[in-house]
Amino acid sequence: MIAELQQTVARYAHALDELNPSELEAVLAENTTWTFTMPGQGVLGPVTGRAAVLDFIRDGHAAQSGRVRHHLGHVVVTATDAATAEVRAYLLQTRNTGESIQIISTGVYTFGMRQSDGEWRIAELTLTLDNAL
Template sequence: MIAELQQAVATYAHALDELDVPALEAILTEDTTWTFTVPGQGVLGPVTGRTAVLAFVREGHAAQTGKVRHHLSNVVVKTSNPDNAQVRAYLMQTRNTGETVQVISTGAYTFELRRSATGWQIADLTLALDNLPLP
């Protein structure tokens, strides 16, 4: 089960970075909720529902420059049962403009996952950034 949960989190990061909407739709529950804590800005969100989250992701992709990657590390399954699980992971977000590569933010994710007929899906995503992201 641990490998399945880690795979779900990795699938999320790859789909997010590639704006792979079908993969994002598959990894998110219909009622998914995303909440972010940004130093100096407080809590952003929650963004609730798959449709709203996908619109939020599309807007973020349209605003970014360069190739942005979400590097997840120290992925740990905190709690799990056959139907629900909590996974924590650290984030290092980078941007490659072709001329420079920079770390644009770090933080910690908490994923609440729910098992569905198709596999594990993200029901709740919380991201606490350590620093202000760069524009």
């Protein structure tokens, strides 16, 4: 089960960076909620529902420059039962412009996972950034 949860989180990061809506739909629960905390800017969200989250992601991609990657590390399952789980991961976000590579931000993701149709899906996503973007 732990490997399946970690795989879902990895699939999320790849789909996010590649702006792959069908893969994002596969890992997000229908009623997913996203909440972000940014130093100096407070709390953003929650963004509620798969469609709203996908719109949020599309807007974010349209506003970014260069190739942005979400590197998730130290992925650990902190609580689980047969139908729900909590997964935490560190974030290192980078941007490659072709001329330079920069670290954009660091932070901590907390994923509230739920079993749905035999698959683990992200029901709640909380991102607490260490620095403002």
